[in-house]
Amino acid sequence: MGWRRIKLKTVVKQVVLAVAAVQGATLLALMAIDQRRKRNRAAAVFPRVPPRSVTAGGSEVTVYTYGEDLYYDMLGAIRQARTEVFFETFIWKSDGIGESFKRALVDAAERGVQVYVAYDGFANLVVPPAFYDLPPSIRVRRHPVIASPFRLFRNSGRDHRKLLVVDHDVAFVGGYNIGSLYATDWRDTHARLTGDIVWDMRNAFIDYWNLFVGSGRPALPDSGSDHWQPEIRVHRNLPRLLVYPIRNMYLDAIDRASRHIYLTHAYLIPDSDMLAALMRAARRGVDVRIIVPAESNHIVADWLSRGFYGQLLRSGVRLLLYQGAMVHAKTATIDGQWSTIGTANIDRISLLGNYELNIEVFSPDVARQLEEIFAVDSSNTVELTATEWKSRSAMVKFSETVLAPLRPLL
Structure with a gap:
């Protein structure tokens, strides 16, 4: 009986290893195909819709479907900032577009604006680390590549958010990362928000930031709101709190x-x-x-x-x-x-x-x-x-x- 169990375990192990080998070979073949495909890919051509604003309750919603249009307005908002900028992104490339955002954020900090930046470490491993050398006047959170071993499951999520909030006036959220590729070659969707909903977007950044306060990263003030926004709601996945x-x-x-x-x-x-x-x-x-x-x-x-x-x-x-x-x-x-x-x-x-x-x-x-x-x-x-x-x-x-x-x- 014991011999049969040993034989069964051996067979199961061999099957698992064989399946893993086939999966690995399939993945390698797909990656090779993908590399060849990317080298031969033609320039992107697709129809686009100009940004247009509509109202929803006490807010205005502008929808973008082309990166250049979006980046123009995002950079314009940062350059006009008077008191604060909250900037959060998953991918932040060190190309021309990425440098434009970096320069706008540094300029804002130099004129006295409170600038807070969050970006994902894993998503930007291929970006030269020197690109993220920002002046001390800019407060930065680099979402870590490896989670804390003491809260492995609750800290394991990537910071996949793309959010910009300027003063108490305007917020941007959607699928666009920051980079030249996304400006012209990707079809994505982002929204610009003004009015009552901006408090909710500020609060979303503040709550994320305050989850990770510590030495060198003080908490942001967390104040209530006089407005309730029934037409627009903000939903936030927060792995640290196990909320999805x-x-x-x-x-x-x-x-x-x-x-x-x-x-x-x-x-x-x-x-x-x-x-x-x-x-x-x-x-x-x-x-x-x-x-x-x-x-x-x-x-x-x-x-x-x-x-x-x-x-x-x-x-x-x-x-x-x-x-x-x-x-x-x-x-x-x-x-x-x-x-x-x-x-x-x-x-x-x-x-x-x-x-x-x-x-x-x-x-x-x-x-x-x-x-x-x-x-x-x-x-x-x-x-x-x-x-x-x-x-x-x-x-x-x-x-x-x-x-x-x-x-x-x-």
């Missing part, structure tokens, strides 16, 4: 849908609840459409995402593959009433792991604007049909099966 409301926001909104759901996402790797919610909506007659990149900047994420395409297509969800550029937006709009713009992808890393920030907007005007953007984006897509998906090669199907166990990691 963005996932629940999506599930609740999808469950309410009765007419249409339009999502645009860079990486679509839903967990079982999110997948079931989308399929249930389609089966009850809701027009569910999802724009995803035909080829994203992460080929492994593409292949993991494709593992869900069959189930989605069979349930009636329409998948629209964006052409000619990386679409990096994280947006949704439902039934002409509800919308969200933010930093969280539909994957486990964003919804159950990272520090993220999304606004939830209850406004027909904002929904109408996002629907118009979705229509323009749809004109630059190719719809994937169930017949086309079934006809993919046996090797592709095998590779998807091999990589399937990796889905929970993303």
